[in-house]
Amino acid sequence: MNNSTKETNLDKILTRASGFMDAQVILTAHEMGIFNCLGSRAASADVLADELEISERGLRILLDALVSLGLLSKTNDHYKNTKTGLTHLVKGGSDYRGATLDHLIRMRDMWLRLDEAVEKGTSPRKPEESLVHNRDRNRSFILAMKDFGTPNAKIIAGNLDLSKYERLLDLGGGPGSYSMEIIRQFPQLRATLVDLPLTLEVAEEIIKESCMDEKIELKAADFYNDPHADIGSGYDLALISNILHIEGVDLNRKLLSRVNNAMVEDGMILIHEALINENRVSPPDRAMFAVNMLLHTERGNCYTFNEIKGWLEEAGFSGVELVDCFEKPSLMIAYKK
Ligand SMILES: C[S@@+](CC[C@H](N)C(=O)[O-])C[C@H]1O[C@@H](n2cnc3c(N)ncnc32)[C@H](O)[C@@H]1O
Numbered sequence: 001m002n003n004s005t006k007e008t009n010l011d012k013i014l015t016r017a018s019g020f021m022d023a024q025v026i027l028t029a030h031e032m033g034i035f036n037c038l039g040s041r042a043a044s045a046d047v048l049a050d051e052l053e054i055s056e057r058g059l060r061i062l063l064d065a066l067v068s069l070g071l072l073s074k075t076n077d078h079y080k081n082t083k084t085g086l087t088h089l090v091k092g093g094s095d096y097r098g099a100t101l102d103h104l105i106r107m108r109d110m111w112l113r114l115d116e117a118v119e120k121g122t123s124p125r126k127p128e129e130s131l132v133h134n135r136d137r138n139r140s141f142i143l144a145m146k147d148f149g150t151p152n153a154k155i156i157a158g159n160l161d162l163s164k165y166e167r168l169l170d171l172g173g174g175p176g177s178y179s180m181e182i183i184r185q186f187p188q189l190r191a192t193l194v195d196l197p198l199t200l201e202v203a204e205e206i207i208k209e210s211c212m213d214e215k216i217e218l219k220a221a222d223f224y225n226d227p228h229a230d231i232g233s234g235y236d237l238a239l240i241s242n243i244l245h246i247e248g249v250d251l252n253r254k255l256l257s258r259v260n261n262a263m264v265e266d267g268m269i270l271i272h273e274a275l276i277n278e279n280r281v282s283p284p285d286r287a288m289f290a291v292n293m294l295l296h297t298e299r300g301n302c303y304t305f306n307e308i309k310g311w312l313e314e315a316g317f318s319g320v321e322l323v324d325c326f327e328k329p330s331l332m333i334a335y336k337k
Pocket residue numbers: 142145146149171172173174175178194195196199221222223224225240241242243246
């Protein structure tokens with residue numbers, strides 16, 4: 001690389017500062033149904049514009065930008081989805097991620113209010129905008145969690161020996177991906193998935209579709225806000241996956257103590273979380289995730305291994321360890337002693 005093409009520090013800053021352009025081109029194309037409208041054929045901008053009932057000029061410029069990002073290909077003025085696009089961006093693809101893109105669209109809308117969140121030190125979201133009040137948005141969020149969860153659940157189930165456990169508490173289990181994957185790997189286990197009623201509606205569908213409904217019981221409880229919430233008892237295994245970042249320190253300490261009470265002696269607890277290093281600035285995507293929590297929750301945050309270890313020990317767990325099975329620190333185990 002000669003000097004004229006070398007990326008300077010200023011270039012790096014400006015590339016990052018204009019990252020919203022790439023994001024907006026992809027999310028707008030998804031929102032407008034462009035990937036689905038193209039499907040597996042090659043089509044010209046005028047044909048697509050007709051079908052989508054939008055301006056040909058606007059669409060052509062957007063399609064070219066999508067080609068420049070490598071999301072579409074273009075030959076003789078005809079546009080096509082790439083193989084990757086067909087897999088992930090077109091309905092019916094073998095790993096369709098529409099729910100994830102819908103989730104990113106909702107996140108984007110909140111990220112535009114970052115200044116308000118920083119000023120106030122908490123989410124600018126009004127209570128009525130919260131997922132618990134909106135069946136459709138909650139459903140779409142839980143479907144996105146399914147996309148994210150399944151590969152991680154496979155890693156957890158593939159790296160731990162859970163063969164001696166029988167009763168799993170999947171606290172805030174969302175779509176049920178973790179319970180299902182763990183039971184597939186360790187079929188002697190039965191799970192209780194505890195979550196909010198709107199989420200359980202979605203979980204029920206997904207779990208039934210996978211024919212796992214006889215092995216996974218659903219239990220409705222607001223485990224953070226209702227001091228009398230019933231999360232069940234007698235568990236020898238508990239999983240708390242991607243929950244602790246939703247809340248602040250006090251409610252997390254109470255929650256872990258409640259889980260300890262619901263478990264039998266020697267039971268094992270698994271905490272799956274986006275852990276942040278002690279300096280709170282790395283890994284970089286975890287520092288960004290903390291911003292996301294500032295935006296979307298009242299008191300949520302990314303926590304360090306030592307913070308969660310302290311809460312676990314205070315709640316009556318011991319032998320706290322980090323399990324090195326993810327690229328970034330994400331899985332902790334401990335035992336009720
Ligand atoms: C980020 S998702 C995690 C889902 C799943 N455990 C995973 O790792 O993919 C958070 C889950 O916690 C549930 N949840 C949030 N607050 C809750 C509360 N106060 N009581 C019960 N469930 C709650 C949500 O409905 C959602 O299913």
